Amino acid sequence: MNQLTVTQALANAQTLGLERLDGQLLLLYALGKPGDARAWLLAHDTDELNDEITQAFRALSLRRASGEPLAYIxxxxxxxxxxxxxxxxxxxxxxxxxxxxxxxxxxxxxxxxxxxxxxxxxxxxxxxxxxxxxxxxxxxxxxxxxxxxxxxxxxxxxxxxxxxxxxxxxxxxxxxxxxxxxxxxxxxxxxxxxxxxxxxxxxxxxxxxxxxxxxxxxxxxxxxxxxxxxxxxxxxxxxxxxxxxxxxxxxxxxxxxxxxxxxxxxxxxxxxxxxxxxxxxxxxxxxxxxxx
Missing domain, CATH: 3.40.50.150 (Vaccinia Virus protein VP39)
Structure with missing residues (x-):
């Protein structure tokens, strides 16, 4: 299975209906990085995510897509x-x-x-x-x-x-x-x-x-x-x-x-x-x- 890059993972989140900012914040959370580190995502847009991060990010994205507030997640x-x-x-x-x-x-x-x-x-x-x-x-x-x-x-x-x-x-x-x-x-x-x-x-x-x-x-x-x-x-x-x-x-x-x-x-x-x-x-x- 091919690993997703940062850009691909964020694009997948948008297909679930997430706003771009929400996707970025959730990915940073999955990566264990602070919410003000969005510049890191831009600088590492082609980095590949391991399976654990990819699965965690998808689970978080599905919660947000269901309407759960970002702050609760x-x-x-x-x-x-x-x-x-x-x-x-x-x-x-x-x-x-x-x-x-x-x-x-x-x-x-x-x-x-x-x-x-x-x-x-x-x-x-x-x-x-x-x-x-x-x-x-x-x-x-x-x-x-x-x-x-x-x-x-x-x-x-x-x-x-x-x-x-x-x-x-x-x-x-x-x-x-x-x-x-x-x-x-x-x-x-x-x-x-x-x-x-x-x-x-x-x-x-x-x-x-x-x-x-x-x-x-x-x-x-x-x-x-x-x-x-x-x-x-x-x-x-x-x-x-x-x-x-x-x-x-x-x-x-x-x-x-x-x-x-x-x-x-x-x-x-x-x-x-x-x-x-x-x-x-x-x-x-x-x-x-x-x-x-």
Missing amino acids: VGSKEFFGLKLQVDSRVLVPRPDTETLVQWSLDLLQAPGIPATPEILDLGTGSGAIALAIAHSLQSAGRQAHILAVDASADALLVARENARQLALNVAFLESHWLHKVSGHFHLIVSNPPYIAAADPHLAALAHEPLAALTAGEDGLNDIRQIIEQAPAHLRPGGWLLLEHGYDQAERVHDLLARQGFLEVQSRQDLAGIARCSGGQWPASSDQPETAG
């Missing part, structure tokens, strides 16, 4: 400059969520925010948001008290391991949203489930945990709960920031305003879509706690 995903370990216990961190992290960091620089703010991440999953905020603040010479919450004990195992590997100081708590949370925070941030239960796009996400994706008929059940529960845990002037679906900004704005939040606004993702919305809890005691 290689076991990691980069998010906000951090390499996070991920598997089927957690959602794969998306670039869109980096918008939420950057907005959080911008708010944490605002006047009135203490040097060591209290931050709560709801539905932390792999720990992506909490760890990205912690790392960014640490890199800027700041500290924070960050609590990351998830209802899934399995997800928290992943998040804790990521925190350990990155040597970042984040506390973790198993809780359904704010049910077991105590204390008050300058910032509450969340990327909750927001896909409608009957959304046809769910078929493409079959390998990821369904409970971390869907939230009732309109996709807003969890967002409603968070907006209702957050005021009891926000310091005066504190912010609640939420990621949501591409078409949900207007409805989330309405929920925030009706609950009594001020300065309700959105931030756009890289595609120019209003992907995150948030509001500020009133700083003065004469403001109503709820509205509507």
